[in-house]
Amino acid sequence: MDAHQDRPLKPGALSAAGPIVRIDNVTKRFGVVTAVDAVNLEIARGEFFCLLGGSGSGKTTLLRMIAGLEFPDEGQVTIDGEDMTHAPAYARPVNMMFQSYALFPHLSVEKNVAFGLQEEKRPKAEIVERVREALAMLDMQDFGARKPHQLSGGQRQRVAFARALVKHPKILLLDEPLAALDKKLRERAQVELVRLRERVGITFIMVTHDQEEAMSMASRIALMQDGRIVQVGSPRELYDAPVSRYVADFFGGANLFEGKLTRAERGEGVAECAEAGVTLRGQCAEVSVQGASVTVMVRPERMQLSRTQPTADNAVRGRIASIVFLGGFHACRVTLESGKIVLARLSPAEFMSAGAPAPGDDIYLSWPASAARVLSR
Amino acid sequence: MKAHSQRAGSFVIGLPAAWLFLFVLLPLLIVLAISLVEMRTGSPPYTPFFTWESGLPRMHAQGGNYALLFSDRLYIDAFLSSIRIAATSAFIALFIAYPMAYAISRAKESVRTPLLMLVVLPFWTSFLIRVYAWTGILNSNGLINNALLNFGLIKTPLPLLHTEFAVHLGIVYSYLPFMVLPIFAVLEKLDWTYLEAAADLGARPLKAFLRVTLPLSLPGVFAGFLLVFIPALGEFIVPELLGGPDTLMIGRVLWTEFFSNRDWPLASALAVGLLVLVLVPATLMFRVMRKGEAA
Numbered sequence: 001m002d003a004h005q006d007r008p009l010k011p012g013a014l015s016a017a018g019p020i021v022r023i024d025n026v027t028k029r030f031g032v033v034t035a036v037d038a039v040n041l042e043i044a045r046g047e048f049f050c051l052l053g054g055s056g057s058g059k060t061t062l063l064r065m066i067a068g069l070e071f072p073d074e075g076q077v078t079i080d081g082e083d084m085t086h087a088p089a090y091a092r093p094v095n096m097m098f099q100s101y102a103l104f105p106h107l108s109v110e111k112n113v114a115f116g117l118q119e120e121k122r123p124k125a126e127i128v129e130r131v132r133e134a135l136a137m138l139d140m141q142d143f144g145a146r147k148p149h150q151l152s153g154g155q156r157q158r159v160a161f162a163r164a165l166v167k168h169p170k171i172l173l174l175d176e177p178l179a180a181l182d183k184k185l186r187e188r189a190q191v192e193l194v195r196l197r198e199r200v201g202i203t204f205i206m207v208t209h210d211q212e213e214a215m216s217m218a219s220r221i222a223l224m225q226d227g228r229i230v231q232v233g234s235p236r237e238l239y240d241a242p243v244s245r246y247v248a249d250f251f252g253g254a255n256l257f258e259g260k261l262t263r264a265e266r267g268e269g270v271a272e273c274a275e276a277g278v279t280l281r282g283q284c285a286e287v288s289v290q291g292a293s294v295t296v297m298v299r300p301e302r303m304q305l306s307r308t309q310p311t312a313d314n315a316v317r318g319r320i321a322s323i324v325f326l327g328g329f330h331a332c333r334v335t336l337e338s339g340k341i342v343l344a345r346l347s348p349a350e351f352m353s354a355g356a357p358a359p360g361d362d363i364y365l366s367w368p369a370s371a372a373r374v375l376s377r
Numbered sequence: 378m379k380a381h382s383q384r385a386g387s388f389v390i391g392l393p394a395a396w397l398f399l400f401v402l403l404p405l406l407i408v409l410a411i412s413l414v415e416m417r418t419g420s421p422p423y424t425p426f427f428t429w430e431s432g433l434p435r436m437h438a439q440g441g442n443y444a445l446l447f448s449d450r451l452y453i454d455a456f457l458s459s460i461r462i463a464a465t466s467a468f469i470a471l472f473i474a475y476p477m478a479y480a481i482s483r484a485k486e487s488v489r490t491p492l493l494m495l496v497v498l499p500f501w502t503s504f505l506i507r508v509y510a511w512t513g514i515l516n517s518n519g520l521i522n523n524a525l526l527n528f529g530l531i532k533t534p535l536p537l538l539h540t541e542f543a544v545h546l547g548i549v550y551s552y553l554p555f556m557v558l559p560i561f562a563v564l565e566k567l568d569w570t571y572l573e574a575a576a577d578l579g580a581r582p583l584k585a586f587l588r589v590t591l592p593l594s595l596p597g598v599f600a601g602f603l604l605v606f607i608p609a610l611g612e613f614i615v616p617e618l619l620g621g622p623d624t625l626m627i628g629r630v631l632w633t634e635f636f637s638n639r640d641w642p643l644a645s646a647l648a649v650g651l652l653v654l655v656l657v658p659a660t661l662m663f664r665v666m667r668k669g670e671a672a
Contacts, residue, residue: 069573089576102574106592115588116578167578 026075035061037227050218058227095169101160103148110144134166174206244377257296269374282372302371303344312366412645413438442646463609466548474556482564543619556601563597
């Protein structure tokens with residue numbers, strides 16, 4: 001069921017060999033702007049780690065500080081146990097795939113890929129062999145003599161990969177690697193990238209602004225906002241157990257009910273929500289003060305729709321405002337008595353078992369307490 | 378309708394074509410014709426290219442002037458020393474201009490335009506006056522010698538003016554902007570990410586410059602080199618004002634043949650020789666640039 005379970009994330013990896021990257025209290029300022037603000041982060045060996053965030057969230061700056069293309073004003077960057085805070089890019093055991101690919105326009109594909117090995121002063125025969133190998137791995141063996149401008153966007157991307165991977169870096173950094181590809185090519189490249197990481201076995205750190213891309217590829221995600229990391233976890237954790245409204249909202253649709261916490265015990269919270277008209281129960285990670293203002297979050301696909309009063313942890317009454325059939329599911333907008341609009345996603349089976357509801361029908365929406373989160377931020 | 382637009386089209390192309398024919402090709406042909414006849418005293422000071430004999434035109438072309446160009450050491454030496462002086466000057470200008478262009482292209486955007494203005498500023502003064510001003514600086518009682526004498530660094534004035542050194546100096550000074558501008562144009566467009574990629578792949582800054590920046594800026598270097606080399610080859614003012622009596626350059630020889638010896642045919646032959654000399658590197662440049670575009 002869980003597509004993320006087969007991804008290489010071993011919980012013990014962090015403690016076993018130490019993290020491959022450690023970011024300790026790193027701050028980076030550009031003039032008056034603080035791009036990265038006291039960030040702490042550990043990335044395990046062999047992870048497909050994703051830095052996710054909107055523009056200006058500091059994700060690219062953080063990646064560039066791991067690459068050695070920017071240097072922190074404060075804090076420490078440790079790569080594979082070595083302090084690399086001020087080491088220049090050419091001295092780091094990492095390679096980067098640039099968003100624009102940055103293939104040298106005056107060099108052929110082969111020479112682009114060989115560039116890094118020549119800088120390492122490897123023997124000629126070894127360079128030839130490793131370049132051939134890298135190009136073959138990406139199905140680009142027939143394009144060695146071409147110049148970058150003679151390649152399509154997808155081919156350029158493969159060459160950029162080959163060039164970064166041929167040096168056998170400890171970490172591959174990817175700055176929006178798929179942004180320049182069209183949608184169809186991008187989806188294929190996502191799958192290829194995950195497979196490629198499994199084959200080469202090294203750590204990938206990717207920057208993206210696309211939450212779907214991050215969810216479908218990463219073993220762990222760090223969501224960034226205003227230079228800070230808001231939450232780190234597996235895609236499932238971020239989706240199901242967001243720590244704040246911002247995280248809940250960033251990952252797909254979320255129904256949010258404002259309320260006041262009345263009771264919290266054993267990981268469950270009860271909140272008085274005027275918008276819902278009833279008290280709502282949901283999972284509550286943090287110990288919160290009674291009476292604190294909280295938000296209860298429920299994902300649209302966790303909502304159940306029924307015509308009669310259901311027996312459930314949470315149930316609200318409302319009238320269907322609209323139903324849109326979107327192929328795999330029905331998108332249903334329900335107006336509650338308070339006037340709040342709630343989104344529900346119904347699978348075809350749910351839709352039928354609810355008796356094919358239509359706009360104007362009075363219905364109940366219900367969900368178990370395990371499907372809701374009580375958020376204090 | 379179609380005929381009308383066709384006529385308009387041929388007019389648009391025809392006008393510059395007629396201009397080029399009248400003011401470039403025709404004079405060139407006249408010079409070529411004069412180079413093939415003999416000198417005489419009178420007006421014009423050369424024998425006619427063709428005469429009418431019993432109703433038919435008869436050509437009087439002869440290659441004597443060209444034969445002289447190749448047989449008299451003076452002309453060959455003038456060509457060779459012109460090439461040498463123009464080439465060394467262009468190289469010196471390149472080594473001065475490249476760092477300048479690099480620094481300007483990497484300067485903050487707000488100071489880039491003022492810096493470029495400073496490079497172009499000397500053009501606001503007449504070329505002749507600027508070169509003449511150097512005589513005042515290089516003179517035996519000029520700025521440099523006086524300063525050195527006053528500081529007690531030398532006892533007798535250095536011979537600076539009327540030397541080949543002064544000619545190089547004058548050419549480099551005069552044509553430096555022509556070297557700076559094309560190199561700047563290429564460097565300014567250069568994507569910084571290439572250098573980051575080079576560093577990421579393990580290249581130290583100097584290696585990154587040699588393997589990435591320099592090759593990518595070669596089109597600008599080529600253009601700048603020829604923009605300095607070609608006019609320097611036929612330069613007259615600089616060797617005349619700053620050069621010594623033994624500084625041999627085609628421009629000067631040409632002037633002497635034309636105005637002192639009134640040997641128009643030989644001067645024309647020299648001019649044609651100079652043109653051929655310029656055409657070789659120019660075609661080479663266009664070939665290289667076309668290849669760069671195609672690649």
